[in-house]
Every structure is written in C-alpha cells, then in structure tokens.
Amino acid sequence: MSEAVLPKPILLIGAGALGSSMLKGFRIRGHVLPSDLMILDLMPGETAQDWARDGAQLNPQPDEWHKAKTVILAVKPQGWHAVAQILNGNLSPDTVIVSVMAGVQARVLSQGFSGHAVARVMPTTGVATGRGVASIYSDKPEALAAARGLFEPMAATVLLKSEDQVDSATAVSGSGPAYVYAFVRALEKAGKEAGLSSSHARDLARGTLVSAARLLDATGEEPDELIRKVASPGGTTEAALKVLCKPGEGLDELVLAAVQAAHQRAKELG
Ligand SMILES: NC(=O)c1ccc[n+]([C@@H]2O[C@H](COP(=O)([O-])OP(=O)(O)OC[C@H]3O[C@@H](n4cnc5c(N)ncnc54)[C@H](OP(=O)(O)O)[C@@H]3O)[C@@H](O)[C@H]2O)c1
CATH class of the missing domain: 1.10.3730.10 (ProC C-terminal domain-like)
Incomplete structure (x- = not known):
C-alpha cells in the first residue's frame, strides 16, 4: 500500500461547491498552502478569491500549468472533456490527476488526459470542516498516494478495492x-x-x-x-x-x- 505523498504544486480545476469545500479544509488542516496552489475557475467565488489574496495563483496562464504535480478535477462530470482539451499538452508527464467527479471512470479519464495516472475520490462537502468523509480508489500507486495525501488530513478515508465501489460510495456518502x-x-x-x-x-x-x-x-x-x-x-x-x-x-x-x-x-x- 502506498504511503500518503502529496506532490506539489497543485492545480485545482473548479472551485464550486466541492472545490471551495476542499479549499476550506486545506486552510483548516494546513496541508496545502496558498503557495502550493493554482486555481482555475473563470467565475471564482469568495473562497477562491481569498486564497488568491493569500498568494495562490488564480487562473494562471497555460505556460504555468506544467508546474503542477497534482491536478484536482472538481468540475461537473459533463465538463471534464473541455478541461482535458485545454490541459493536454500543458501538463508535465509525471503529473497525477485526482478526480472527485461522480461517475467518470479512471480509465476514461486517463485516456482523455494522455495517459496520466488517475485516482478517483468521492468526498463529502464536510471536508470544509476538516472532518469530511472520502472514499478513494486508484490502481496507480502514485495517484493513490496523492489522493491520500490530499484527503487523509481532512477526512475519514476509506480505500476502495475496486472502481465499481466508487459509484456505491457516491450513492452512500457523496450524496x-x-x-x-x-x-x-x-x-x-x-x-x-x-x-x-x-x-x-x-x-x-x-x-x-x-x-x-x-x-x-x-x-x-x-x-x-x-x-x-x-x-x-x-x-x-x-x-x-x-x-x-x-x-x-x-x-x-x-x-x-x-x-x-x-x-x-x-x-x-x-
Ligand atoms: N457537491 C458535492 O457535494 C459533491 C460531492 C462529491 C463529489 N462531487 C463532484 O464534484 C464535482 C463538482 O461538483 P460541485 O458541486 O462542486 O459543482 P459546481 O458547484 O458546479 O462546481 C464546479 C465548478 O467548476 C467550474 N468549472 C466548470 N468548467 C470549468 C472549466 N472548464 N475550467 C475551470 N473551471 C470550470 C464551475 O464554474 P462555473 O460555475 O462558472 O461553470 C464551477 O465553479 C462534480 O463532478 C461532482 O460529481 C460533488
């Protein structure tokens, strides 16, 4: 089993309900600092703007994205294709992807993101309090380690044995x-x-x-x-x-x- 290791900097894509909850959890637990973080969201809410005031890079230019070692996908499941189109070619090959999107399979995401290692996580918005719940799945040790590094400080985590169980976890704890x-x-x-x-x-x-x-x-x-x-x-x-x-x-x-x-x-x- 991989240890929790969170490669930084981190590129958070989507600072909506869940993305903002994660930002609040980072703040409470301190495992991600503003200097560790780039945020992409064209209409950022208060929480993302607070992070930007504290030094996080908000909507950095594409030539900055290759610095990210971990990308968090926190857009709606319908929105990830558009994200893949803009990110492909701008990420470093060893960057891992942590998806919190319901439904979309790791294999499909990895294909869409030119073969990057993917972990799937089904968190609750309770991560905003530093005490959420998160179910994690990946068959790629480096992506699993990053997902654990992201969520273990701010959630009670469950490591799932098969990807099918992510949909079950979504139905129980995500929703x-x-x-x-x-x-x-x-x-x-x-x-x-x-x-x-x-x-x-x-x-x-x-x-x-x-x-x-x-x-x-x-x-x-x-x-x-x-x-x-x-x-x-x-x-x-x-x-x-x-x-x-x-x-x-x-x-x-x-x-x-x-x-x-x-x-x-x-x-x-x-
Ligand atoms: N909310 C939950 O409790 C929960 C729990 C578990 C998992 N999830 C998963 O988390 C994901 C996000 O859910 P959410 O509730 O946080 O949705 P949300 O509030 O709609 O947040 C998505 C955010 O992503 C932004 N976005 C969309 N396309 C983008 C792009 N191409 N580049 C950058 N930013 C983009 C949206 O901006 P605009 O508003 O401007 O489009 C919005 O701020 C979903 O896939 C969902 O399945 C959510």
Whole structure:
C-alpha cells in the first residue's frame, strides 16, 4: 500500500461547491498552502478569491500549468472533456490527476488526459470542516498516494478495492449529506406542525442532528444501541419509530430506494 505523498504544486480545476469545500479544509488542516496552489475557475467565488489574496495563483496562464504535480478535477462530470482539451499538452508527464467527479471512470479519464495516472475520490462537502468523509480508489500507486495525501488530513478515508465501489460510495456518502439535510428539513417542518414556533423547530431539528451525530462519533456505539437508549418500551420514541421504521414501507426501504437511484445515476454519468 502506498504511503500518503502529496506532490506539489497543485492545480485545482473548479472551485464550486466541492472545490471551495476542499479549499476550506486545506486552510483548516494546513496541508496545502496558498503557495502550493493554482486555481482555475473563470467565475471564482469568495473562497477562491481569498486564497488568491493569500498568494495562490488564480487562473494562471497555460505556460504555468506544467508546474503542477497534482491536478484536482472538481468540475461537473459533463465538463471534464473541455478541461482535458485545454490541459493536454500543458501538463508535465509525471503529473497525477485526482478526480472527485461522480461517475467518470479512471480509465476514461486517463485516456482523455494522455495517459496520466488517475485516482478517483468521492468526498463529502464536510471536508470544509476538516472532518469530511472520502472514499478513494486508484490502481496507480502514485495517484493513490496523492489522493491520500490530499484527503487523509481532512477526512475519514476509506480505500476502495475496486472502481465499481466508487459509484456505491457516491450513492452512500457523496450524496449522503443531502439525505441527512432532507431529514433535518422534514423534522423541522414536523416540529412546526406539532405546535413549535419556526425558530424553535429550526433550532431543535438542527441541534438534534448535531448532538446525535456527536454522540455517535464519541461513543462509537452501534445505531441500534443508541436507539435503545432513547426509546423506552411503550414510550414516545417507540411510537414514532413504529411509524418511521414500519417493516416493508419505512425508512429502510425509502433509503434503499434513494441509494439505488443515486447508484444508478452515478453509473449513467460514467
Ligand atoms: N457537491 C458535492 O457535494 C459533491 C460531492 C462529491 C463529489 N462531487 C463532484 O464534484 C464535482 C463538482 O461538483 P460541485 O458541486 O462542486 O459543482 P459546481 O458547484 O458546479 O462546481 C464546479 C465548478 O467548476 C467550474 N468549472 C466548470 N468548467 C470549468 C472549466 N472548464 N475550467 C475551470 N473551471 C470550470 C464551475 O464554474 P462555473 O460555475 O462558472 O461553470 C464551477 O465553479 C462534480 O463532478 C461532482 O460529481 C460533488
């Protein structure tokens, strides 16, 4: 297994939702400095502009790109062909490519980028806090080492054994934060229906998610055990769980269908 080694400088292509989250994670963990970084994004947001003020090169000229030892592809899956067209011929042969794009296979990317070694990573936007989640796959040791060097400081990482599993990881953790936010939104709405003011419903729904997640993290206990500690027999939580987890038509089936839909879409994007 390769050690985590992050070749620098780094060229980040796409500073949108995920690219900016990564920039925030670099800032918190300090493993990538402004002097290590070039950013390509024609309409850079606040985060990329902050990095540029601190010394990162924003939209450097093509004759600078060959300096990059690691290229991060953080554009939409539909956008990578255009990136390959402009980058090809301007990269040094030993540059590794780390793609965070859903769906697009390493083999396809490597062909599109003149044979460069590629690693695929499926991160969560939680990397912005320095504590995200990232699934990593590569069959090229140098690309795997770079991907680990990029993400291990700012995410709990899982090294996948096969590339097929990247689509599965996309459906679980890449898209997963949105499932959790959708649940918080639903809990907030239900709180208002149950008679709380908007602000109280909002604070309680969010606070419940954050405190439950902290407990899950801090105790390392299984969800069933944590549920058992909240739900006493014949009590209010049990009444709710009978509805939420109704066999055959409850949360398990709904989450399974949602993950299957995301998995299918990830495969289509490839
Ligand atoms: N967001 C997530 O939670 C998440 C999680 C896991 C993986 N991903 C993957 O991460 C990738 C980016 O997603 P996102 O949500 O960050 O999308 P996004 O917010 O649309 O960001 C993409 C960024 O790339 C820029 N861009 C597009 N074409 C470019 C080019 N040719 N050169 C330079 N910059 C270019 C876009 O600029 P314009 O807006 O000006 O076009 C935009 O700022 C996707 O492939 C997605 O599958 C996202």
